[in-house]
Amino acid sequence: MFTGIIEQIGTVVKNTKGGLAILVSLSFSRGVKIGSSIAVNGACLTVVKCQLSNVNCQLYFNVVPETLRRTNLGLLQKGDQVNLERAMKANGRFEGHIVQGHIDGIGRIKNYELRITNDGTEDRIFTIELNQECIRYIVPKGSIAVDGVSLTVVDALKNYFTAAVIPYTFENTIVHDYKKSARVNIEVDILAKYVDKLKT
Secondary structure, eight states: OBOSOOOEEEEEEEEETTEEEEEEEHHHHTTOOTTOEEEETTEEEEEEEEEEOSSEEEEEEEOOHHHHHHSSGGGOOTTOEEEEEEOOOTTSOOOSOOBOSOOOEEEEEEEEEEEEOTTSOEEEEEEEEOOHHHHTTOOTTOEEEETTEEEEEEEEOSSEEEEEEOHHHHHHSGGGGOOTTOEEEEEEOHHHHHHHHHHO
């Protein structure tokens, strides 16, 4: 399980069909071993190889066709940056929201707006288009994971939602690189899916 609090930005070294290699810092790799679960842009992947050097570490993952079909991982190229989060420890502090690392759909960045609040705080509002199958689980003030980042929903409409990003999150995740029409991994709140299931 994950929380949606990104620990580090990694860099893609290689992305071939079914194989992904990501460069991370030595500090991130501490405690990571073969079999560890890492959320890469929100998608839970299993470490199959760790290659350490004096200054950094390369982590290797297998990516199955189902994951490639449901996520943006297949679009990654050498040099691209990705959000990374290690699996939460059982005794860890819960900072974000429940994130499984199971991507529900791919959204598309439609718009980005910088808003200044009354107290001078900067809010960056992203508008993300999404299919109705996923939109049904999104509510204003609810939680959502975008490329693994835990965000609060501002509005949820027929085929898109908006989410606010605080300056710290903007600066310390790949959100700062988002461009219009970029495709992003979306994981809706699992609690909403369970409630919906109970109603049927």
